[in-house]
Amino acid sequence: MTERVLNVKVGEPLEANLSRAARMVEALELGESPAPYFGIGFADVGQFAALFTPRRWDLLAVLRECGPMTVAELARRLKRDYKNVHGDVEKLSAWHAVERDERGWVSAPYSEIVVDIRLPQGRVA
Incomplete structure (x- = not known):
């Protein structure tokens, strides 16, 4: 497996994502090959915790x-019900945290x- 890092950002402002994307586009326009960036973002900790x-x-x-x-083997190793593991795989797959190959195997x-969690700024007393 090639080195791939999944960057999970929680509470990061939209501007930071747009800035990162703009830098990537700029590098591509200059003929550079920027390092691949794999990332998903969540508005808040509750949304993050609901998935992970x-x-x-x-x-x-x-x-x-x-x-x-296979999902069946994964369920056996986890000692969990197949249906629940299948549901977890579907959720994680939708967010690209896991992948399925052409055989249906999960990785x-x-x-x-x-994981980078940015808590909301509190008000100063």
């Missing part, structure tokens, strides 16, 4: 440790997942 539940982190850990496998394609 403890069971889904366990799922990702098994995939990273054992490599690609965690990232060498690293970096």
Whole structure:
């Protein structure tokens, strides 16, 4: 697997994303090959926690440790119900945290997942 890092940003302002995209476009227009950037963003911690539940982190850990496998095998290794694991795979797949190949096998394609949580600024007393 090539080195791919998934950057998960929570509470990052839209301007930061737009700036990152503009820098990538600028580099491409100059004929440069910018490093690939894989990222997903969440408005707040609640939205992040709704996707990345403890069971889904366990799922990702098994995939990273054992490599690609079927959902049935993943459910067996996790000692969980197939239907629930399938649902978790669907949710994580929709956000590109896991991938399915042409055989339907599931993998965690990232060498690293970096989570950056920016809490809302509090008001000063």
